[in-house]
Amino acid sequence: MPDPASPPDTRSQHLDSASHRDFAWAIPVMRAGYAGRGLVYLLVGGASLWSIWHGGEAEGTGEAMSRLQGALGTAVLVLIALGMFAYAIWRAVDSIWDLEDYGSSAKGLIARAGMLTTGLVHLGLGGLAITVLLGRHDGLGKTELVNRLLAAPAGQAAAGIAGALTLGAGAYYLHKAWSEGYRGHLKGNPATLHLNLVLKAGMAAHGAVIAIIGLLMVQAAAYASSHAAGGIGTAFDWLQDKTYGQILVTLLCIGLLGFAVVCFVNAIWRIVPKADDRGIQSLRDLLNS
Numbered sequence: 001m002p003d004p005a006s007p008p009d010t011r012s013q014h015l016d017s018a019s020h021r022d023f024a025w026a027i028p029v030m031r032a033g034y035a036g037r038g039l040v041y042l043l044v045g046g047a048s049l050w051s052i053w054h055g056g057e058a059e060g061t062g063e064a065m066s067r068l069q070g071a072l073g074t075a076v077l078v079l080i081a082l083g084m085f086a087y088a089i090w091r092a093v094d095s096i097w098d099l100e101d102y103g104s105s106a107k108g109l110i111a112r113a114g115m116l117t118t119g120l121v122h123l124g125l126g127g128l129a130i131t132v133l134l135g136r137h138d139g140l141g142k143t144e145l146v147n148r149l150l151a152a153p154a155g156q157a158a159a160g161i162a163g164a165l166t167l168g169a170g171a172y173y174l175h176k177a178w179s180e181g182y183r184g185h186l187k188g189n190p191a192t193l194h195l196n197l198v199l200k201a202g203m204a205a206h207g208a209v210i211a212i213i214g215l216l217m218v219q220a221a222a223y224a225s226s227h228a229a230g231g232i233g234t235a236f237d238w239l240q241d242k243t244y245g246q247i248l249v250t251l252l253c254i255g256l257l258g259f260a261v262v263c264f265v266n267a268i269w270r271i272v273p274k275a276d277d278r279g280i281q282s283l284r285d286l287l288n289s
Contacts, residue, residue, distance in 0.1 A: 036083010060233020163217025170211025188286030205255020
């Protein structure tokens with residue numbers, strides 16, 4: 001999400017007027033959500049690299065979840081589902097109560113609307129984990145959704161807008177990686193300091209995947225065909241067809257493991273301005289000191 005739009009003095013006044021104890025209950029929800037998100041990317045990146053190592057192809061989220069078998073696999077799927085639902089709740093709570101103090105300016109409202117959108121996406125991932133647990137996943141979910149959207153009245157335009165927004169989100173994450181904008185959201189300590197390059201690479205990989213998904217959605221809208229649209233698996237397939245595709249996909253999978261680290265680091269050391277004690281030093285402050 002973008003940096004808060006409020007001027008520093010206004011932001012400080014907002015934070016001084018709020019008691020962190022009022023929102024302390026949101027911290028465990030946030031931690032569970034980011035941990036679940038980290039599990040998803042650890043699974044996708046790890047399963048894809050394993051498949052590539054054994055002569056197969058990188059896999060999407062549903063396919064990677066379907067690999068989980070036995071009691072351990074069931075436990076991981078349950079943890080992922082709970083984590084995704086927690087993340088969806090966290091994004092809604094964060095947006096409604098503005099726990100990260102983005103404010104009510106145009107920029108702040110866009111950031112808070114983006115939280116609700118990402119919350120809905122992860123709510124869907126939680127549902128996907130449940131369908132895999134129940135043995136009902138057929139791997140066609142996202143493509144089928146795009147098909148239905150394109151078939152609806154004004155669906156082609158809606159798909160194009162959704163794709164453009166997704167492409168913009170990917171560009172935002174790439175910018176966040178380049179500018180290291182994530183540093184202001186993390187507590188500054190030796191662990192986050194030494195992981196900074198991993199966080200930067202992981203954020204960039206996540207942005208690349210989101211941007212590819214958005215590009216494919218725009219193409220699907222332009223040609224009224226959902227053939228190329230989908231999620232992470234479709235993005236892998238698209239990249240695989242390019243020059244040095246196998247190398248690019250492998251690097252992207254490694255990058256997604258880096259984004260799993262981003263999520264786990266956020267689960268442990270993310271700063272929530274309205275719910276944490278005042279005066280916590282961020283990673284940005286530490287690097288600038």
